[in-house]
Amino acid sequence: MTPSVRSRLWASATSFALGFGVGNYGVLQVPRPDQWVWIAVAVVLMLTGAAGVLFADTSRAVSFWAILGVEVFAVFTLVPLLWTFTVATTPEGATARTLLPQDISWSAFDGAISSGTLRSAATTSLLVALVATVVAVALAVPAAYALVRLQVRARRLVYGLVVAALLMPVLALAGPFADQLVSLGAYGSRLALVVPMLVVTLPLATWLCVTVMRDVPWTLLDAVRADGATRPQQLRRFAVPHLGPGVVAAALLVFVAACNDFALGAGLAPDRPSLPLPATLLVASRQVDGSSAVAAAGLLWLLIPLIVLLVLPRRINHLLGRSYR
Amino acid sequence: MTSIELRHLTTDGPGERPLLDDITLTVPSGSTLAITGPAGAGKSRLLRTIVGLEEQTSGDVLIDDIVVNAVDPRGRDVSMVFEDYALHPHLDVFDNLAFSSVLRKGVDKDAVSDRIHEVAELLALTDLLDLRPADLDEPQRQRVALGRSLVRDATVYLFDAPFTAQSERVRAHVRSVTMQWQAEASRTSIFTTNHVEEALSTADRVAVMHQGFIHQVGTPRELYDQPANMFVAGFLGSPPMNLVPAIPMGQQLVMPLATMLIDDDLAERIGERSVVVAGIRPEHCLDATGPGGPAVSDRVEFTTRIDDIEWRGSSQFAYLGYDIEPEIEAVMGEVEELLEFDLFQSFLVAQLPAESALRPGMSIRVVVPRQRIHVFDPETGENLTLPR
The missing domain is CATH 3.40.50.300 (P-loop containing nucleotide triphosphate hydrolases)
Structure with missing residues (x-):
C-alpha cells in the first residue's frame, strides 16, 4: 500500500467515524427539527468516507483530508451564520430555540433598516471608514512606492514598524485617544473618529500596497519613459493599468476593515449619533428593539465584505497572500 | 542620421x-x-x-x-x-x-x-x-x-x-x-x-x-x-585565444610547450620583465605531423601528445596539456582575480581541419607562424607586439 492510499483510507475512516458519531448523537439526543441538521451533516461525512474508500487506490489528484477539512470548516462557519439568521427571522415576542428557523418573519430586517439608531450608526461607520480609507490609501501608495522602489535608508525598519502597527492592540489606544478628544472638545463628533481610525487603516493600507507594488512590472515604467511618455501619459498608460486594480482592491479591503472596527468606535464615541455600527450592535443593543433586529443588522452588515469579495475575488486572494495565479 | x-x-x-x-x-x-x-x-x-x-x-x-x-x-x-x-x-x-x-x-x-x-x-x-x-x-x-x-x-x-x-x-x-x-x-x-x-x-x-x-x-x-590587451584577446573568439606564460631568456621566449625566437624590437619592449604572456589563436596552430606539412618559413614548432579531441564536423579541437611552475601559476591567478575573469588554462587548444585522423594519445607536431603570436604584459595586460 502506498503512503497516499494509506493516508486516504485513514481520512475515510476518520470522516466515517465522525459522521457515525454525529449521526448517532443527533438521532438519540437532539429533538426535531434540528435533528435533520445533524443527520445531514452525518450523511455528508459518511458519504465522504465511502468515497474515500472507493477512490483510495486511484491516481486522482484529490486529498480526502482536505475535503474533510473543508467540511468541518463549513460546518463551523455556517452554523453560527444560520443561528444568526434564525434569531433575525424569529417573530417578535418569540424566542429562538432551534437552529433551523421555524417561523420566518422578515420584519426584523425592516426594523433594522428603518431604525434611526442603526441607520445613523451605519452612516457613521461608512462615513468614517470612507474618509479614513481615502486618506490612508493616499498616504500608503507613495509610502509603499518608496519602500519597494527607492533605496531609502532603514526601509526594513520602517516596514517592520508598519507590520508592528498592524498587530497593535487598538483597544489599548482607545482610552488615551478618548482623553485627547475630550480635551480637544471633539469628543462625540463623527469626524473625530477618522484620525484614530487611521491607526487601523494606514498600516493595513501600506502593508497591502507594498504587496501591490512588488508585483508591478517596473521595467515597463522604464520602457514607457524611454518611449517618450509625458507625466500624464505615464500615469494613464502605466499607473492606471498596472497599479490601479491592485490599489482599488487594497482600498476595498481597508474599507472593510475600517467598517468592522469595533474597539475605536466603542471607546471613542459616547452616545448614539457618533457610535459606529459594530459598536452600536454590542454597546447599545438595548436601545434597539430586540435581539432580532441586532442579528438582522449584523447580517446586513455582512453584505459589505461579501460584495467586496464578489467584485475582485482574484485580486483580493492575491493580496491576502493566497496567490494561485 | x-x-x-x-x-x-x-x-x-x-x-x-x-x-x-x-x-x-x-x-x-x-x-x-x-x-x-x-x-x-x-x-x-x-x-x-x-x-x-x-x-x-x-x-x-x-x-x-x-x-x-x-x-x-x-x-x-x-x-x-x-x-x-x-x-x-x-x-x-x-x-x-x-x-x-x-x-x-x-x-x-x-x-x-x-x-x-x-x-x-x-x-x-x-x-x-x-x-x-x-x-x-x-x-x-x-x-x-x-x-x-x-x-x-x-x-x-x-x-x-x-x-x-x-x-x-x-x-x-x-x-x-x-x-x-x-x-x-x-x-x-x-x-x-x-x-x-x-x-x-x-x-x-x-x-x-x-x-x-x-x-x-x-x-x-x-x-x-x-x-x-590581454582581456580583449582572451574574450574575443571562440574557442578563446590560448594565453600561456612565457619566460624571456636572451633572444628566446620559453613557453611550456615551445620556444620562440624574438627579434630585437620585441626584446626591447619586453625589457626587464621576468614573465610575459604569449597569446596564440587556436586556428593559427597548424598540424605539421607527417610529410608535406604547411609551408611556413618563420615558425614556432613543437611536438607533443594530444590529450583529447573534440570533433565538430567543420573542424576539430585538439587539447594539448602542459604544466606550469607554481610561482608562475600564482602570478596568473592574481591577474585573473584582478580581472574577475578566467583567462588562463593549463592546456593549449588547436583548431584543426576536420579531415585529419587524430586520436587522443597520438603525438602531434604543431607549427605556428611566428608573427601571429602576441605577447602581453601580465600585469597591465598591454599587447607588446602591437606596432607603436
Missing part, C-alpha cells in the same frame, strides 16, 4: 569600483556599434544612461553634438529594447508594437499601421498580432520588443541583448533583417551582446567592455587581429 558621443562618462557604484569607468565613445551617424563583454560588465547600465533612465556621476552624453545630460528620456528621443522585453501585458501584439509610436501627437496612424505590418512581416509576427504577450513564447516576446523599437522613429536605437532568446537557427535571420531595416533608414544603433561572434559579425564597430570599462573599440577585424 544622428551621431552619439560619450565623453568621460562615469557612474560611481556602491563599492570602490565605478559602474561606468570613464567611458569615451563615438558612434558615427548611421553606423552600428556592438558592446560586448561578460555578464555584469555594465553594458545595460551604459544603455540606460544613454536613454536617460540613469544619471551619470560625471561626463557628458552628446546626441548630434548637443550635450543632453539634463534632458529627460522624452527629450532625448532614444528608442530602447529592454533585456526583459518590457511588454504591456494588457495590450495585444499590435498595440504593443504601436505603443511607442502613438505616444507623440500628430502621428500619422495609417503610416504607423503600415509600418507595423511591415515589421511584423519581417519578424514573423503577422499571425500573432491579436494575441497578448502571455500567449506568446519567449522568442516571440523578444521579437515583439524588438519590433516595437523598429516601428518607432527615434534619433538613436539601443538594443539590450536583443537576440538572446532566439533559437540558433532563427537568430542569424532575425539579426540580419533587423540590421537591414536599420541600415535602410540609415539609423544609428548600439546593441549589447555577450555572444562574441554576434558582435563581430553584425556590427560596424565593436567595443569590448568589462568591469564598467571599455577596453578597446574598433572594427571587428582590428579587434580580432590586433587586440589592445
